[in-house]
Amino acid sequence: MLLRKAVSARCGVQGGFSVALKCNPRFNSGSYVRTVGAASLTKQSATLHPDIGKVLYTQEQLEECLQRLGSQIGRDYADKHVVVIGVLKGGFMFCADLVRHIHPVPSIMEVDFFKASSYGSGMETSGRVKLDSGFDISSLSGKHVLVVEDIVDSGLTLTNVVALLESKGHASSVKVCTLLDKRARRKVQFEADYVGFTCPDEFVVGFGIDYSEMYRFLPYIGVPTEAAIARVAAEADSTRAARMRRLVEDNEVFVSDDERGKEGETAQRG
């Protein structure tokens, strides 16, 4: 029989983000169990990452949001055959959590992922959206598609994704659920069907959302400090520059003076 001796611990992070945790000593090195709600809090939830200056949405707020969206979507798709498509990479965590909260469960619910990327390693959209060519669009025919995204910013990614699914997918319907809607940044008009939070015009990370591939793992959403942004940009620059130098030294690529200039320009933008 398991010895269930729960030890309460109170942990706090910036901005009143404070949660009561229970730690089961049987699983020693800090296996935390949440005192309320269904999802488990990890040790990370209780500790603010040093690169994060401000938490915008705590794990508890995200949990409430998942429950709200899960009920809305469950109601709307109750008797339908739905294919939930998470947009990679940023949508991986939100999509995985969302499907577990959809209630009632639709008649048939498939889950798939689709790679779309436009930000490269920087903080500004490149405006060019690369869509994954390996995805079998014909499999969507006659089904209801729900695209799940972490954030709508300029609106370019989802405009392209939805246009592609509508023109080539022959789905019965295509709707979009986004965790964050940063309306102030729109470059094209785009309205999501389900929105978690309307997000302020700040560069956010966490819960799947990255800056130069960093911070996707955070269980909350926050804003990185200026020092962290500068450090990560410098690291990305030196990695890119080192890769370029290696390729040139190994004679694997010929880089024209023009291209060297562009590389420098990209590096400055981070």
Ligand SMILES: O=P(O)(O)OC[C@H]1O[C@H](OP(=O)(O)OP(=O)(O)O)[C@H](O)[C@@H]1O
């Ligand atoms: O509305 P938009 O301006 O198009 O921005 C939104 C997109 O930007 C981010 O993806 P990113 O290109 O950074 O790729 P990732 O998902 O692999 O992180 C995010 O995950 C969205 O897909």
Ligand code: HPA
């Ligand atoms: O605020 C953001 N953070 C990270 N990636 C993004 N892609 C669009 N907006 C953002």
